[in-house]
Amino acid sequence: MTFSATDAAFEGFRMVRRHPLAMVFWAGLYLLVFAAFFGAFGASLANILASTETMQGTEPSPADLEGLSATYLGLFALVAPLGLVLSAVLNAAVARAVVRPQEKAFGYLRLGMDELRVLAVTVVMAVIFGVGTMILFTLIGICAGLAAVVNVGLAWLVGIVLGLGATAALVWIMVRLSLAVPTTVAERRISLFDTFGLTKGHALSLLGMGVIAFIMSILVGMLMGVVALPLTMTTGGIEQLAALEGSSNIDVLSAAWPAIAAFVVVNAIVSALQLAVLYAPFSAAYLGLKGLPQEA
Numbered sequence: 001m002t003f004s005a006t007d008a009a010f011e012g013f014r015m016v017r018r019h020p021l022a023m024v025f026w027a028g029l030y031l032l033v034f035a036a037f038f039g040a041f042g043a044s045l046a047n048i049l050a051s052t053e054t055m056q057g058t059e060p061s062p063a064d065l066e067g068l069s070a071t072y073l074g075l076f077a078l079v080a081p082l083g084l085v086l087s088a089v090l091n092a093a094v095a096r097a098v099v100r101p102q103e104k105a106f107g108y109l110r111l112g113m114d115e116l117r118v119l120a121v122t123v124v125m126a127v128i129f130g131v132g133t134m135i136l137f138t139l140i141g142i143c144a145g146l147a148a149v150v151n152v153g154l155a156w157l158v159g160i161v162l163g164l165g166a167t168a169a170l171v172w173i174m175v176r177l178s179l180a181v182p183t184t185v186a187e188r189r190i191s192l193f194d195t196f197g198l199t200k201g202h203a204l205s206l207l208g209m210g211v212i213a214f215i216m217s218i219l220v221g222m223l224m225g226v227v228a229l230p231l232t233m234t235t236g237g238i239e240q241l242a243a244l245e246g247s248s249n250i251d252v253l254s255a256a257w258p259a260i261a262a263f264v265v266v267n268a269i270v271s272a273l274q275l276a277v278l279y280a281p282f283s284a285a286y287l288g289l290k291g292l293p294q295e296a
Contacts, residue, residue, distance in 0.1 A: 003202060003205065003285060003288030003289045004288065005205040005206065005208050005209040005212075006208075006209070006212070007284075007288075008209050008281045008282075008284040008285045008288055009208075009209045009212035009216070009281050010212075010281070011098065011280040011283070011284035012213065012216070012217075012276040012277030012278065012279070012280040012281060013216075013276075013277065014280075015094075015097055015098065015276045015280045016276055016277075018101075019097055019101075019104065019107075019108075021104075021107060022093070022097055022104070022107040022108055023107075023272050023273065023276065025106060025107025025108075025109055026090060026093065026107060026109070026271075026272035026275060026276075027268045027269050027271070027272035028268070029086070029089070029109065030267070030268035030272055031264055031265065033082070033086055034263075034264040034267060034268060035264050038252075038253065038260050038264065039249065039253065040249065041075060041078070041079070041249075042241070042249045042252035042253055042256075042260070043244075043247055043248055043249045043252050044071060044074075044075050045075075045241060046241040046242065046244040046247060046252050047071060047245050047246070048068065048072065049238075049239065049241050049242040049245075050241075050242040050243070050244075050245035051067070051068045051071070051245075052242075053239075053242045055068075084119060084122065084123065085115075085119065087122060088116075088118045088119035088122055089109060089110070089111060089115050090109075091118055091122070091181050091279060092110065092114045092115045092181070092185050093107065093108040093109050093110070094275060094276060094279045094280055094283065095118075095182040095184075095186065095279075095282075095286075096108045096114070096185055097280070097283075098182065098280055098283035098284055098286075098287065099182060099185060099283055099286065099287060100185070100186070113188070114184075114185050114188065117184050117185075117188075117189070117190050118181055118185065120190055121180050121181060121184050121190060121191070121192055122181070124192060125180065125192070128173070128177075129170065129173070129174065132169075132170060132173065133170060136166040136169065136170070137163070137166060139162075140158075140159060140163055140166060141159075143158055143159075143162060144156075144158050144159040144162070147159075171207070175199065175203050175206050175207050175210070176195060176196050176199050176203060177192065177193075177195055177196075178195070178199070178206055178210065178282055178285075179195045179198055179199060179282055179285060179286050179289075180192050180195050181279075181282070181283075182282055182283035182285075182286040183195055183198065183286055183290075186283075186286060186290075198286070198290060199289075202285075202289065206282075209281050209282075209285060210281070212281075213277060213278050213281045214278065216278075217274040217277045220270070220273050220274055220277055221270055224266065224269065224270045224273070225270075228262075228266040231262050231266065232262060234262075235258040235259040235261075236256075236258070236259050237259055237263075238256075238259055238260065238263045240256055240259055241256055241260075
């Protein structure tokens with residue numbers, strides 16, 4: 001098979017053109033999730049915004065930082081599981097739209113074995129990167145500490161060189177595992193380390209493709225932000241929630257519903273577009289390297 005990194009990098013834009021209805025379904029799912037988030041955690045978000053605004057331009061005390069961190073961590077612990085499930089469902093939908101385009105019902109959204117397998121792969125990759133990062137940078141800290149006994153300048157040099165090496169290693173692993181989700185969806189099985197063979201000799205091309213897709217997704221977000229700016233200015237923006245510190249969820253929704261509604265709608269559309277632009281290229285790369293999956 002032939003694989004063109006530059007061609008694959010723009011697969012997301014072709015997907016938007018080929019499957020516009022899928023974008024509607026994905027944006028609709030994002031909209032429901034964002035609306036549920038504000039309905040459940042609007043008061044917590046208002047408290048976080050208020051605390052952050054209060055700390056700007058001042059030297060926050062340890063107690064202030066501790067309180068803000070506790071609020072953040074508590075909110076993250078509640079939202080993270082939902083985020084993982086949402087990510088699995090949407091990532092599987094993107095891959096399905098590329099590798100199994102005939103399964104177009106409901107915007108390629110499903111909740112079945114494909115999603116469970118993608119969730120498992122996503123969690124394992126997150127653990128690999130998290131543990132790998134912790135181990136590598138702990139070792140760097142130890143090496144830099146030992147070098148500091150000899151010379152502080154040497155410690156900085158050791159830290160920078162090893163830090164760059166560790167970052168390169170993590171990026172390399174990320175690239176070699178980058179086709180795990182499309183492979184898992186295409187072959188209907190958990191496929192993680194199999195992608196090392198599939199990506200062999202193509203790491204630099206895949207890295208370049210990923211960088212292009214990332215830049216394109218940022219540009220899409222910036223463009224949509226400019227388009228939505230009049231609506232954001234009219235409704236006052238989500239920052240006004242800071243003035244509602246201490247209010248209940250119902251009071252926050254009642255007082256700031258226009259700004260919340262505008263934020264939810266705009267970000268649902270932007271998120272759906274960025275999802276396609278950022279993740280579809282990796283499924284296109286799978287097709288370019290391996291071809292259409294063989295159905296059993």
